[in-house]
Amino acid sequence: MKKLLQLFVAFARVGVMTFGGGYAMIPMLEREVVEKRGWSSSEEIMDYYAVGQCTPGVIAVNTATFVGYSQAGVPGGIFATLGIIFPSLVIICVIAGILTNFADIPAVKSAFAGVRVCVCVLIFNAVAKLWKGAIKDKAALLLCLVVFVLSVFLDLSPVVYVVFCAAAGILFTQLGVRGK
């Protein structure tokens, strides 16, 4: 029980100290999980991270589940995950509650109109960063463009594209189109 509580607290700390998730989380994980507690080695963290990126869901949550499971089995995985989502739940509920009350003030509206422009640029930068790791040959470029164009013009669930692309990835690899 003490271990479960420690896992919860350690990952809540990681959650509070990380802005943005993803790679931003690595230094905090290193400090809390590797240096302070010795629960995993740096190499293990990188392995969890790599698998976390290529399994469904939020990478931070996947990594938390891995570390928790390695320390205390299934309950450990669950407590570590609850720890990492706890700060978000509290902070976002407070901010969302406040913002809802101020949303009609003209200055707040102007501020968010400016912020939306910034969000466009942040998404563009995220795409540019992911592009490097994802588009390594012509077949991948084709898949990406097909998904982009279809999802701009059609009203299909993203699930359709995900399932289709996983199948296409296996097919392309089998056909030997990959890497050309």
Next chain:
Amino acid sequence: MMLYLRLFFEFFKTGLFAVGGGMATLPFLYDISDKTGWFSHAQLADMIAVSESTPGPIGVNMATYVGFTTGGVPGALVATLGLVTPSVIVILIIARVLQSFRQNKYVDAAFYGLRPCSVGLIAAAGILVVRIALFRFDLFSRTGRLLDVFNFKAIVLAAALIVLTRWVKTTKGLHPILFILASAAVGIAFRF
């Protein structure tokens, strides 16, 4: 009660199919917005900004925000638990067979296809934000003047932000929260 079940189900689906981290949940959130009308595209853009500027993983923050907007504090809890449940189940299964999973050639081949898919889906979701942030199709449809399509102030700000976040050495490594705050200030100062 139905609302909470639906919320859980929608976020469970998001958690199960969004591959590649927080931003990958974005296309799913737009899909939820279109299907249910729980929140608008403009609200979603604001939620992205708040999620980037507050502690915690972006994907979790966005789920909490959408859940709160839709069903208050219980909604926030249900949406977030829905998002993480598939992760926990999948990881607990994979943790037992970690090495063989990473080296499996079919898993590797599937992800070769999934990575470009994520890029395409996130880019398409970005287009939806661009539509409301940089263009004014509603104004254009009222006035019919072609110049009214463009939101010039916003386009200038976007160009400046791209230069600052990508090319200027002293600013490009700065945290996104600083650019978000600066954009809010510009929005107020120039009455966006």
